[in-house]
Amino acid sequence: MNSISVREFEGRRVLVTGGTKGAGAAMVHRFALAGARVATTARSAVCPDGVNCELYIPADVATPEGATNVGRTLTEQWDGVDVLIHNVGGSATPGGGFAVITDELWEQELNVNLLAAVRLDRLLLPLMIERGNGVVIHISSIQRRLPLPASTTAYAAAKAALTTYSKSLSKEVGPKGVRVLSVAPGWIYTSAAEGLVKRIADQGGVDEDAARQQILDSLGGIPIGRPAMPEEVADLVAFLASPRAASIHGTELVIDGGTIPTV
Ligand SMILES: NC(=O)c1ccc[n+]([C@@H]2O[C@H](COP(=O)([O-])OP(=O)(O)OC[C@H]3O[C@@H](n4cnc5c(N)ncnc54)[C@H](OP(=O)(O)O)[C@@H]3O)[C@@H](O)[C@H]2O)c1
Structure with a gap:
């Protein structure tokens, strides 16, 4: 039986991609608190103040060059990692439904939400x-199960591909000692989400509660009445990465306050 230790990641090498903001920043903080050596990546040239990571690698992981840079740096400096969290993701498609999603936008969504992880896995899993x-x-x-067509069709499809890829990878590398999982958050109340609430409030002339x-x-409502906080997502990820979750493999954990309306 594994006991719970506050420093359960002492000395473990962890990469959280996109760890300078939102859920990723909460994960970086959570792993560092538990004693891990944490590396992160983002596109900005320098690591923002307050991000608690030991190794910062500026790179656009949505490009083959960026992913190669991250993989090479971690291989050379840390001889790889013990825990790899693919957190980078998001949607940059404008509103307007399927008709406005050009090939270029599809490629962009697939690069950020699927291929960044595929490429980094290829570099660091061996x-x-x-x-x-x-x-x-x-x-x-x-959204991979509950897509929102107004502006995130390509994002939802790319995340569906990511979850399916994750399952296939788990079958291949589980027998070789590597656990593979996916985590599917619903709405997370990041600073970007706060910004969106403020924008909707300003543009619609309503207060922030109404905008929220x-x-x-x-989303069709959230039964618990609120989005998840970044720290809650980070706690789930840390549990799943820990030896306490040694039997959890090849599956997807949902953290959405009950948003998905079906079993
Ligand atoms: N927020 C939600 O409600 C929600 C819901 C469901 C799922 N998710 C998923 O949860 C994950 C985290 O979302 P979030 O909302 O917390 O993200 P976020 O606040 O937008 O932060 C994204 C992070 O990734 C970095 N990043 C973005 N594109 C990058 C790129 N191409 N290369 C390197 N770094 C990049 C950003 O830094 P730079 O901008 O400096 O590069 C930042 O550190 C994503 O996979 C997202 O799809 C989020």
Whole structure:
């Protein structure tokens, strides 16, 4: 039986992609608190103040060059990682439904939400397999099951591909000692989400509670009445990466306050 230790990641090498903001920043903080050596990546040239990571690699992981840079740096400086959290993701498609999603936008969504993880796994998984252990977690989205067509069709499809890829990978590398999982959050109350609430409030001439309610309504409601906090997502990810979750493999964990309306 594994006991719970506050420093359960002492000395473990963890990469959280996109760890300078939102859920990723909460994950960086959570793993560092538990004693891990944490590396992160983002596109900005320098690591923002207050991000608690030991190694910062500026890179656009949505490009083959960026992913190669991250993989090479971690291989050379840390001889790989023990825990790999693919957190980078998001949608940049404008509103307007399927007709406005050009090939270029499709490629962009697939690069950010699927291929960044595929490329980094290809670079860093061989070292985990060599050692016979490691954990890989892909941050997907409930949109892979509950797509919102107004502006995120391509994002939802890319996340669906990510979850399916994650399952296939788990079958291949589980027998070699590497656990692979995906996590599907619903709405997370990041600073970007706060910004969106303020924008809707300003543009619609309503208060922030009403703006928040509009977003909840667009999701069909959240039974617990609120989005998840970044720290809650980070706690789930840390549990799944820990030895306490050693039997959890090849599946997707949903953290959405009950948003998905079906079993
Ligand atoms: N927020 C939600 O409600 C929600 C819901 C479901 C799923 N998710 C998923 O949860 C994950 C985190 O979302 P979030 O909302 O917390 O993200 P966020 O606040 O937008 O932060 C994204 C992070 O990734 C970095 N990043 C973005 N594109 C990058 C790229 N191409 N290369 C390197 N770094 C990049 C950003 O830094 P730079 O901008 O400096 O590069 C930042 O550190 C994503 O996979 C998202 O799809 C989020």
